[in-house]
Amino acid sequence: xxxxxxxxxxxxxxxxxxxxxxxxxxxxxxxxxxIDFGGLxxxxxxxxxxxxxxxxxxxxxxxxxxxxVFNLLTKVYEPTRGTILLDGKDTHGMNTIQVNQxxxxxxxxxxxxxDKLTVEDxxxxxxxxxxxxxxxxxxxxxxxYWREEKKAHERALELLSIFDMQDMAGYIAGSLPYGAQRxxxxxxxxxxxxxxxxxxxxxxxxxxxxxSELMENIExxxxxxxxxxxxxxxxxxxxxxxxxxxxxxxxxxxxAKGTPAEIQNNPKVIEAxxxxxxxxxx
Amino acid sequence: MDxxxxxxxxxxxxxxxNYGIVIAFFLVLQILSVTGHLGSSMKGxxxxxxxxxxxxxxxxLVVGISGELSLGHAGFMSVGAFSGVVAASSLADAxxxxxIRLLIALMVxxxxxxxxxxVIGIPVLRLQGDYLAIVTLAFGEIIKNVLNCxxxxxxxxxxxxxxxxxxxLHMESSGKVILSGPMGALGITKxxxxxxxxxxxxxxxxxxxxxVNSRPGRAIAAIRxxxxxxxxxxxxxxxxxxxxxxxSAAMAGAAGALYALNYSTVxxxxxxxxxxxxxxxFVVLGGIGNLRGSIIAATVLTILPELLREFQDxxxxxxxxxxILVMLITNNEKAMEYLRKTIKKLLKSKSEGRHTT
Ligand SMILES: Nc1ncnc2c1ncn2[C@@H]1O[C@H](COP(=O)(O)OP(=O)(O)OP(=O)(O)O)[C@@H](O)[C@H]1O
Ligand SMILES: [Mg+2]
Numbered sequence: 001x002x003x004x005x006x007x008x009x010x011x012x013x014x015x016x017x018x019x020x021x022x023x024x025x026x027x028x029x030x031x032x033x034x035i036d037f038g039g040l041x042x043x044x045x046x047x048x049x050x051x052x053x054x055x056x057x058x059x060x061x062x063x064x065x066x067x068x069v070f071n072l073l074t075k076v077y078e079p080t081r082g083t084i085l086l087d088g089k090d091t092h093g094m095n096t097i098q099v100n101q102x103x104x105x106x107x108x109x110x111x112x113x114x115d116k117l118t119v120e121d122x123x124x125x126x127x128x129x130x131x132x133x134x135x136x137x138x139x140x141x142x143x144x145y146w147r148e149e150k151k152a153h154e155r156a157l158e159l160l161s162i163f164d165m166q167d168m169a170g171y172i173a174g175s176l177p178y179g180a181q182r183x184x185x186x187x188x189x190x191x192x193x194x195x196x197x198x199x200x201x202x203x204x205x206x207x208x209x210x211x212s213e214l215m216e217n218i219e220x221x222x223x224x225x226x227x228x229x230x231x232x233x234x235x236x237x238x239x240x241x242x243x244x245x246x247x248x249x250x251x252x253x254x255x256a257k258g259t260p261a262e263i264q265n266n267p268k269v270i271e272a273x274x275x276x277x278x279x280x281x282x
Numbered sequence: 283m284d285x286x287x288x289x290x291x292x293x294x295x296x297x298x299x300n301y302g303i304v305i306a307f308f309l310v311l312q313i314l315s316v317t318g319h320l321g322s323s324m325k326g327x328x329x330x331x332x333x334x335x336x337x338x339x340x341x342x343l344v345v346g347i348s349g350e351l352s353l354g355h356a357g358f359m360s361v362g363a364f365s366g367v368v369a370a371s372s373l374a375d376a377x378x379x380x381x382i383r384l385l386i387a388l389m390v391x392x393x394x395x396x397x398x399x400x401v402i403g404i405p406v407l408r409l410q411g412d413y414l415a416i417v418t419l420a421f422g423e424i425i426k427n428v429l430n431c432x433x434x435x436x437x438x439x440x441x442x443x444x445x446x447x448x449x450x451l452h453m454e455s456s457g458k459v460i461l462s463g464p465m466g467a468l469g470i471t472k473x474x475x476x477x478x479x480x481x482x483x484x485x486x487x488x489x490x491x492x493x494v495n496s497r498p499g500r501a502i503a504a505i506r507x508x509x510x511x512x513x514x515x516x517x518x519x520x521x522x523x524x525x526x527x528x529x530s531a532a533m534a535g536a537a538g539a540l541y542a543l544n545y546s547t548v549x550x551x552x553x554x555x556x557x558x559x560x561x562x563x564f565v566v567l568g569g570i571g572n573l574r575g576s577i578i579a580a581t582v583l584t585i586l587p588e589l590l591r592e593f594q595d596x597x598x599x600x601x602x603x604x605x606i607l608v609m610l611i612t613n614n615e616k617a618m619e620y621l622r623k624t625i626k627k628l629l630k631s632k633s634e635g636r637h638t639t
Contacts, residue, residue, distance in 0.1 A: 074514060096514060116507055128501055
C-alpha cells in the first residue's frame with residue numbers, strides 16, 4: 001500500500017490518524033506541550049496524536065524547535081508545561097532512562113554512538129535491559145552469562161541485518177562511514193524494544209541511493225516491529241514518501257497538520273519555508 | 283562472524299597474558315630471593331609493589347574504564363590500611379592463624395573502603411562534570427586528618443575509640459593501643475606475604491577483566507563514551523558509575539591493608555595527596571584503560587627510586603627525567619613504533635644467533 005492513498009480519520013479528540021488505527025488507543029498523545037529557555041519560548045502549544053502503527057513526520061525550518069520536541073518527549077529537558085501520554089500513561093516525573101524503559105527510543109541529529117565500542121557492543125547496549133544477568137554472574141562467568149551473551153549476540157546480528165550490517169559487527173563504531181553510523185543508531189534504538197521510535201534527521205548526510213534504501217527500511221521496521229515512528233527530516237522526498245501524517249513547526253508552534261498532499265499545498269507551510277529560505281540565503 | 287570470534291579470542295588472550303606476566307613476575311622474584319640474589323632493600327619492596335599494582339589497577343577502573351577523575355585514591359587505601367590493622371590486631375587472640383587473620387584484615391579493609399566509596403559516590407556521582415575529582419581530593423585530606431586524631435584500643439570488653447587522646451580510651455590496664463593518632467598504628471604484627479599479594483593481584487585482574495567484558499562493564503564503557511546516548515538507551519547511569527567507583531574503592535582498601543600489615547608501624551601521613559597522585563601517574567604512564575600498562579608502570583616506578591640510589595642527591599632529578607621521557611615516548615606513535623621495531627629486531631637477532639651457534 002502506497003502512502004499516497006492513506007486517509008486520515010478524525011478521532012473524537014482533535015487528532016487525525018490512519019484509517020486502520022481508528023479504533024486503537026493512541027500510542028502518543030501530547031497536549032499543550034511547551035518549554036521556555038529563559039526568555040525564549042522554544043516550543044509552545046504543541047499538540048500531536050500518533051497511533052500505534054503510524055509513521056508521522058515533523059518538519060519545519062531550521063531552529064523551529066523540532067529537536068527540542070524530541071528532547072521534551074525523551075525528558076532531556078523537563079517540559080515547562082503540557083502533558084505527554086505514552087500508551088495512555090503520563091510520563092510526568094519520569095527521567096530519560098525511565099522514558100526509554102517505558103517505550104520511547106530515539107536517534108540524535110548529531111550522531112551519538114559509543115565511538116570506542118564495537119558495532120555489536122553498541123547494539124548490545126540497546127539490548128541491555130533485556131539481557132538478564134547481574135554483575136556476579138558476569139564476573140564469575142556462570143553458565144547464565146554464556147547463555148545470555150550468546151542470545152544477545154544472536155539478537156544483535158539479527159537486528160543489524162535489517163540494514164545488512166551484520167558483517168560490520170566487529171568494527172569500532174567511531175570508524176564507520178557517516179551513513180552507516182546513522183543506521184547503527186537506528187538499530188541501537190530498536191534494540192531497546194520501543195513502542196515509539198523517534199528519528200532526528202535520519203537521512204542527513206546520506207546520498208540519494210542510501211536515502212531511498214532508508215525509506216524502504218523505515219516502512220519495513222514499522223511493519224515488522226509494529227511500532228509508531230515519528231521522524232524529523234529536511235529531505236522532502238523522504239518525508240512525503242514515507243510519512244502518513246505530517247506536522248509542520250515554525251517558531252515553536254504547529255502551523256499545519258495533515259496528509260503529505262495537504263501539507264504540500266498549504267500556503268502557510270510554503271510561506272514558512274520560503275521565509276526561512278530567504279533568511280538562510282542572506 | 284569470523285571477525286567477532288577473532289576479536290573475542292584476542293581479548294581473552296590478552297587477559298591471559300596479564301595473568302602470565304604476574305605469575306612470571308612472582309616466580310622470577312621468588313627464585314632470585316631463594317637463591318639469595320635479591321638485596322634486602324629489594325625484598326622489602328615486594329609487598330609494596332603488589333599494593334601499588336592493585337592501587338593502579340583499581341584506579342584504572344575509575345579513570346580508564348569509567349572515565350571519571352579521582353584524586354583521593356590514597357584515602358581509600360588509608361581507610362583499608364587502618365581498618366585492616368585494627369581488625370588484625372584485635373583478632374590476634376581469637377584467630378591465631380596469621381594467614382586467616384590477614385585474609386580477614388584484607389576483607390575488612392575492602393569493606394570499610396567500599397563503604398567510604400559509597401558514602402562519597404552516592405551524592406557525587408549523580409552530578410555531571412568534574413565534581414568527583416574535587417570531592418575525592420577533599421576526602422583524601424579529611425580522612426588523613428581524621429586518622430591523625432583517631433585513637434583505637436582493644437581490651438577484654440572490646441574496641442574503644444576516641445578522637446582526643448589515649449587516656450580517653452578508658453581501657454582496662456591489660457588493654458593495648460592499636461591506633462595512636464598521628465603516630466599511627468604501632469606494633470603491627472607483620473602478616474602480609476608476597477604470595478598473598480600476588481594472589482590478590484590475580485583476583486583483582488580477574489575481577490576487572492571479566493567485569494569489563496560483561497553486561498555492567500559494557501554499560502560503564504557506554505556511559506564513558508556518551509552519557510546522553512546511554513541514558514536514551516535506558517542505562518541507569520548513576521547505578522553503574524557507583525558500581526565501578528565502590529568496587530575500585532574496595533580494591534584500594536584491600537591494597538591498603540596488605541600494605542600496612544607489611545610494616546610494624548604505619549602513619550596516616552603516608553597516604554596523602556602525593557600518594558594519590560603517584561598512583562594516578564602509574565595509570566597515566568601505563569596508559570589510561572590499559573591494565574597491563576598499569577601493572578608495569580606501578581612495578582617500574584616503585585623499584586626505580588631504589589635502583590637510582592647510586593645517584594644519591596640527584597635521585598629525584600633522574601626520577602623526574604625518566605618520568606618525562608617515558609611520558610613522551612608512550613604518547614608518541616612514532617617513538618612507540620620505533621621501539622617495537624627495535625625490540626623485534628633484537629629478539630630476531632638473538633634467536634638467529636642461537637640457531638647458528
Ligand atoms: N538548551 C537550550 N537552551 C537555549 N536555547 C535552546 C536550547 N535548545 C534549543 N534552543 C533553542 O530553541 C530553538 C529550537 O532549536 P531546535 O534545535 O529544536 O531546532 P530544530 O527545529 O531542531 O532546528 P534544525 O532543523 O536546525 O535542527 C533554537 O532557537 C535554539 O537556539
Ligand atoms: Mg534539530
